[in-house]
Amino acid sequence: MTYHNNNKFGFTQYFNTDGTCAATPTPPTPPADCNQTIGSGTIGAAYDPTSQMVTITAVIPDGSYAGWGWGSSMTDTEMVIFETGTSAGVSFYDGTGDTAPTEATSGISSCYTTTSTLDGTTYTLTATRPLDCSDVVADSYLIQLDTTLSLITAWSDTSSTLTYHDGDKFGFTQYFNSDGTCAESTPTDDCTQTIGSGTIGAVYDPTSQMVTITAVIPNTSYAGWGWGGSMTDTEMVIFETGSDLGVGYYYGTGDTTPTEEDSTYSSCYTVTSSVSGSTATLTATRPLECDGIVDSYVI
Numbered sequence: 001m002t003y004h005n006n007n008k009f010g011f012t013q014y015f016n017t018d019g020t021c022a023a024t025p026t027p028p029t030p031p032a033d034c035n036q037t038i039g040s041g042t043i044g045a046a047y048d049p050t051s052q053m054v055t056i057t058a059v060i061p062d063g064s065y066a067g068w069g070w071g072s073s074m075t076d077t078e079m080v081i082f083e084t085g086t087s088a089g090v091s092f093y094d095g096t097g098d099t100a101p102t103e104a105t106s107g108i109s110s111c112y113t114t115t116s117t118l119d120g121t122t123y124t125l126t127a128t129r130p131l132d133c134s135d136v137v138a139d140s141y142l143i144q145l146d147t148t149l150s151l152i153t154a155w156s157d158t159s160s161t162l163t164y165h166d167g168d169k170f171g172f173t174q175y176f177n178s179d180g181t182c183a184e185s186t187p188t189d190d191c192t193q194t195i196g197s198g199t200i201g202a203v204y205d206p207t208s209q210m211v212t213i214t215a216v217i218p219n220t221s222y223a224g225w226g227w228g229g230s231m232t233d234t235e236m237v238i239f240e241t242g243s244d245l246g247v248g249y250y251y252g253t254g255d256t257t258p259t260e261e262d263s264t265y266s267s268c269y270t271v272t273s274s275v276s277g278s279t280a281t282l283t284a285t286r287p288l289e290c291d292g293i294v295d296s297y298v299i
Contacts, residue, residue: 013191015202015204016204018178019203019205019206019207021202034183036153036170038153038155039155039156039168040060040157041058041060041066041122042058042059043056043057043066043153043155044056045068045174045176045182046180046182047176047177049180053129054128054129054130054143055126055127055128056080056126056127057125058125059123059124060082060155061121062084062118062122062160063084063159063160064084064158064159065081065082065084065155067080067081067154067155067165068151068152069095069153070143070151071150072152072171073095073097074099075095075097076096078104078141079092079095079101080112080127081162082123082125083162084125085160087161088118088160089114089125090112090114090116090126091103092104101162106140108133108136108137110136112128112129113129129143131143144176145176145177146175146178147175149174149176150171150173151171151172152170152171153169154168156168195217196217196218196221198216198217198218199217200213204299209287210287210288211286211299212283212284213283213285214281215282216279216280217280217282218278219241219275219278219279220278221241222238222241223239225237225238225239227299228252230252231253231254231255232253233253235249235252235297236250236251236252236258237284239280239284241275241280241282245273245275245282246273248260249261249265264293269286270284270285271283271284271285286299
């Protein structure tokens with residue numbers, strides 16, 4: 001290991017308990033609904049793992065309507081329409097392309113439980129359904145968990161009932177986690193960072209409850225991983241190549257050369273190293289907490 005000559009950067013990482021990962025500033029509680037802003041209101045959906053039901057909620061002004069489409073376009077799409085005013089309620093349509101949808105005659109409405117409340121000039125309307133409605137309508141939309149879904153929405157702020165949206169529409173992606181949280185896209189497995197001519201990243205395995213850092217770098221280079229927000233009081237894992245191929249452990253004390261840790265730190269990690277051509281792949285695997293090392297980093 002030598003001075004990095006400012007080849008360094010900080011980053012944020014959020015290890016999900018299901019083994020997926022996100023790069024978020026200050027890990028937040030993931031939102032339950034992934035609400036979309038539509039005109040003067042919102043529309044969103046949430047999965048409840050206890051009841052195993054999905055609820056779409058539209059919060060929109062009186063005099064408007066909103067639509068939710070289970071699909072990526074208007075073609076062959078199961079649509080849920082939330083209307084206000086004298087026709088306040090929820091209805092169901094079939095999208096057939098870039099033409100006006102037709103009211104559903106398949107009986108899909110019996111798959112949903114709906115509510116409608118008015119508070120001042122704001123309506124809150126909901127439509128709740130199970131993941132699978134095929135027992136009601138054979139070709140109904142199957143809501144898949146833990147995968148990215150491409151969906152659509154449309155609305156009008158000037159009509160309380162379904163009418164042409166005049167371009168007020170968009171598509172979006174939604175990922176219903178099986179634990180009831182939500183993201184707008186599929187979480188990645190590793191949050192790999194690009195470093196020079198290589199990569200470094202870490203992934204949590206919920207089965208073994210271990211975290212593995214993997215560095216894939218040229219066999220003439222080194223890479224470092226720091227468990228901390230700076231070089232101060234930071235547990236560092238150094239991946240070296242060439243004749244020194246292997247993993248070392250250092251302690252960062254500030255903007256000076258870090259000091260090598262004593263051998264107790266190495267007992268927390270299991271390491272591997274291999275070389276293919278001019279590329280080295282090195283890993284360091286550890287538990288979330290290193291028993292017996294009092295000041296080690298707790299992941």
